[in-house]
Amino acid sequence: MRCRVPRLILLVIFFCFGAVSQAQSITGNVLNAGHKKLSDVEVIAMSEANEKFSSITDINGQFQIKVPKEGNYTIQIIQNGEQLISEKTLINSDLHKDFKIEAVQNIEGVVIKSEKRLIDRKIDRLVFNVEKSVSAQGGDILDTLRVIPGVQVKNDEISIIGKSGVSVLLDDRIVQLSGNDLVNYLKSISSDDVKSIEIITTPPAKYDAQGNSGLINIKYKTGKNNNWNASIRGSYTQKTYALGAVGGNFLYKKNKLAVSSNFSYSEGAQKNIDQNVMGFSSETWVGYQPRKVTYDPSLGFRVGADYDISNKISLGAIFLTQVSNMKINNRNNVISVFDNSMLNKQYDIITNAQSNSKSPANSLNFHALYKIDSVGTKLSLDVDYFNYKEKSDYRFTSGNFYNDVEDISTQQNGSNYGKLNLNNTSVKSDLEIPMKGLKLSMGAKISFSNTTNDLSLFNLNLGETDPGYRQVNNFDYKENTQAGYVSAEKAIDKWTFQLGLRAENTNIKGSNSNETFTRDYIKFFPTAYVLYAVNKNSSLSANYSKRINRPSFEFLNPFRTVTNQYTYIEGNPFLQPSYTDNVEANYTYKNWANKIYYTRLSDGFQQLPVIDPVTNIQIVRPENYFETNTFGINESYTFKAFSWIETVASADAFYSDSKSLVNFTNPSLAGWNLGFSVYNTLNLNKSKTLQAGLNYEYSLPGVQDIYKSTSRSNMSISFAYSLLNNNLRLGLVANDLFDGQRTTYSAYSNGVKISFKNYYDTRNFRISITYKFGNKKVSVEQKDFGNEDEKARASS
Secondary structure, three states: OOOHHHHHHHHHHHHHHHHHOOOEEEEEEEEEOOOOEOOOOEEEEEEOOOOEEEEEOOOOOEEEEEEOOOEEEEEEEEEOOEEEEEEEEEEOOOEEOOEEEOOOOOHHHEEEOOOOOOEEEOOOOEEEEHHHOOOOOOOEHHHHHOOOOOEEEEOOEEEEOOOOOOEEEEOOEEOOOOHHHHHHHHHOOEHHHEEEEEEEOOOOOOOOOEOOOOEEEEEEOOOOOOEEEEEEEEEEEEOOOEEEEEEEEEEEEEOOEEEEEEEEEEEEEEEEEEEEEEEOOOEEEEEEEEEEEEEEEEEEEEEEEEEEOOOOEEEEEEEEEEEEEEEEEEEEEEEEEEEOOOOOEEEEEEEEEEEEEEEEEEEEEEEEEEEOOOOOOEEEEEEEEEEEEEEEEEEEEEEEEEOOEEEEEEEEEEEEEEEEEEEEEEEEEEEEEEEOOEEEEEEEEEEEEEEEEEEEEEEOOOOOOOOOOEEEEEEEEEEEEEEEEEEEEEEEOOEEEEEEEEEEEEEEEEEOOOOEEEEEEEEEEEEEEEEEEEEOOEEEEEEEEEEEEOOOHHHHOOOEEEEEOOEEEEOOOOOOOEEEEEEEEEEEEOOEEEEEEEEEEEEEEEEEEEEOOOOOOEEEEEEEEEEEEEEEEEEEEEEEEEOOEEEEEEEEEEEEEEEEOOOOEOOEEEEEEEEEEEEEEEEOOOOOOEEEEEEEEEEOOEEEOOEEEOOEEEEEEEEEEEEOOOOEEEEEEEEOOOOOOOOEEEEEEOOEEEEEEEEOOOOEEEEEEEEEEEEOOOOOEEEOOOOOOOOOOOOO
16 A cells, blocks of 8 residues: 555656656747846746746746647746736747846846735735734734734634634744744744735645644745845833843845844743633632733744755755743732622632743754756655753642631642653655646655653642652653645636645554553545636635644643642543534635635534532633534725725624533533724825824624623734835834723533633733845846736745
């Protein structure tokens, strides 16, 4: 069985070369008005069926393209994403033709002024151009995600409206982290180093199937040809406490070599507040738990290099290291116990705690690309290594206080220590084969993850010789995945079809001091897309994808962590993955986008409080506790009411019907969720050096899984001022002006009504300064293409 796949690939490649052996050849040169031959210019031959075949001119200005058959082709000359020449040509034999750029003296010296949109919507993704966002200036990636339509960051948890379980990629490479570890990782990446963020709700088969609601792909900035540039930056954020950050980047691209690097350093704190109410049969517990989260410090460094060995072969490497030192002070966490009339307070449960964690992460990538022919056949290889470590400790003392006097008999003291080590190695290869009227893609990936987590719990109420003084857990978790996919795309007149199938085989083995579990399963993940181009202004499309969300190792570890005498947190080794089926239908007309979607989530899991109504003890444990059907509609319109303002208005309405899979929660919950957002970018002067952003979003009360939720809103305003020929940029951002991100969620557990509200210091303001410098000797002439749409092609 192992030999069949390679043989099949070889047969496909052999067939492909046989199919293109009679191809016609287009050769020539690209020159400027002074007859100088130009390098790094893209030449595209597009057939009447919209098949594209391309080549890049070499240092002598030469190009060669092979097309699979005779016919009428449109030859396009493109530089820096802008189309400079477009002409139709009949190809019925080998053709040699030179193209002259009359508009400029040297195309390398052109400064392009094309207007990028803040948001671009493509067949399978939304592209948010971070460089165009005034609100994102000077922040981190988490700050940027907060201002992207359709994305929600609630209590530092990332989701897409109407869905859950998103996965994050950096330059198409998945980040092997989740939960708080992922959040801390993203906080160390500056938005100023990022070009765009792609929201992919129905990813194609080439991507990992992990992530129920899709993928968020973060794309770093890249350098311009034959140029270098650098920047330094600093920012100050005032929340309840202050947070400062500095950083910079360097980009170099000359001939065959490209180098990029960036670094960031931040230090400061924020205040998080958890509030909850639990209604027992005879009393009501009201909790108020503030904590100061200090980053002391958080830093990151990234460096990458790519080298073109020849016109066909390129190699590259990327190294990324990030460190987060976090301290959390939980002082005077108070749970006030009232009788059910809420008139008489009986006593307070007061907990004081402190935790420290240090979590360095390192990743290394090697990649190679082999362009097999000029028709577009290419083979890519990625080898990745990722290591994440964390050392943590948590100490607490807790007791009951009657009239501010502690009952010593109720006092409990404890400490938890943890040491985590996660290693992941993966190898991935992708092959793209353009054939007659068909684009075929296939690939394979193997991934090995090994996690060790050593935990210790100390009951400080006992003596060191007591058997219960120390409890130890050594949790080992291994997850190996083997995946393969095939995808085919076909264009027929105005129609484009794409079908894909991905198979993933997962092998899991976990063990701790008391038990061992294994799990093996193979799953298939089909994808399908169809697009109909009605005319140049409108299109119709529909797509389908199946996704998986695997539990993190933390959720699978059965060891119990004690927060206080009434709250325990533990994992669940029997937790199963959850699956979603996503269906979308889209209609776009100019700047108006319409989407209807349906999502079915099965075996949904999350941490769930299980409350004992007799002892009042709360055990927080992840469970596969719900399944959800969601139907929704999304409307988005981009317009300019005046020449100096661009507005992106979105509205989303979806009906959620959730059913509980466990018997201790409310059995089902259904209801509508409505929300809208308005994002405005204002040019306050003619030179567009003074800009403002005015954003507002609002969600009505609704339902989420088996929880009811109250309303949520966010109002932000931002300003950016560019000086010194746009080399110096000053920014000011104010978030959550109306303090509207204090949503309350409520449900039942064993007949006990619980509600909670978490606030993570989202009301703040930030000032930033960025200075750019570099080699600008090639900038010899200005060329303005007006307000044309961005033509740079995004990967699909």
